[in-house]
Amino acid sequence: MAKGKNSTIFFCQNCGYESSKWMGQCPGCREWNTFVEETVSRQSRGGVSSSPGERRGRVLPTILAEVDVREEDKLVTGIGELDQVLGGGIVRGSLTLVGGDPGIGKSTLLLQVCHNLADSGHNVLYISGEESLAQIKMRADRIGEFSSRMLLLCETNLETISEVIRSGKPEAVIIDSIQTMYNETVSAAPGSVSQVRESTGVLLQLAKGLGVSVFIVGHVTKDGTVAGPRVLEHMVDAVLYFEGDRHASYRILRGVKNRFGSTNEIGVFEMQEKGLAEVKNASEYMLNGRPENASGSVVVCTMEGTRPLLVEIQALVCHSSFGIPRRQTTGTDFNRVNLLMAVLEKRSGVQLASCDxxxxITGGIKIAEPAIDLGIVIAVLSSFKNCILSTRLAAFGEVGLSGEVRGVSMAKNRVTEAEKMGFDTCIVPWVCAEECRKGSRIKVIGVKTVQDVIDVLF
Known part of the structure; x- marks a missing residue:
């Protein structure tokens, strides 16, 4: 039997998993009752073309050596932290997805980008589907005075938006947000999986075909990922997440995908009255308010992309009054901490089975790098033995199941950052010690096992 042009498919509203039938639990995100039925149009659509010629004309391949790439192809936003996350600036013709919790500062940051680009002589178009012109103006007044190159448009119809972009030919376009855009060729409600995916596809064609840099704002689900299909993150060139507590002053912009630069780069901002301000020295900012003469506190050096970052790890270990001791972590993996405590008990005889x-990890930052293992071990031992460590001590290293301390990447950069911040002692893996000592005035102590750490510090 011949199939029609339209078919029915089921989407998970949480993660975008597709299925031909309804299911109670999503196999992708394991959430219950999130599948919705949508009608998907099977109309043929043109592909993405980045060549200036006719799309239906004869297409010839280009010799790679003849492609000219210049630094002028990047738009410098004037916000150093954002430029670093993006890999030096906004690449012309790129499509960037910005996600984050409501009220975290996504729109404020993008308005500041528009302000700087417009002042630099670039034409910018800000398209909002959630706010009126007056509301955007009220937020913009906090940032400063905008030039005439900054244009506003309140519209949700994607066809109208496409015509405005083609006729005006701005250099940068902000879409706030992609969940409010409506494509008339898709018979689904705005914000649905089909609408989000097809609307992003249209914006991708505009970005590549016209050489326009497009930023799209995406809402996030309760687990912190961008709402909509997972394919959305594969379509765009860069994915930026805004992290942090909306009630605190700090904000962390993290690049989880970037085709034009390093992944996992971070930018640190502070929310102020006139918008987001850059934090130039992130390590100093993260260590502000560090306690003195307190056990269970140690500084570790982690790498966020190409940037070394010093953060404080705090541990509190006390005797449990319950049959099953309580374990809790903030900013790091819960199972990893349990594993490291088991290593301490098995390999070093530290009795932690009856302890809460x-x-x-202070500063609100989340770290998944295994190089902080040694810092967690030292903090737990310090609290368990009630031993106060030097405030000028830093450490890093990965801990294995046999209690060995394994090497990590870019060890020299970590030690250099600790030395720059005034630390005088750094505990590192034995295999990295010789490299770290070269040209360093800081005292470098190499350890092979967890027992070596206990012998050195306790």
């Missing part, structure tokens, strides 16, 4: 343990 709480581990916290």
């Amino acid at each position: 343990a709480y581990v916290n």
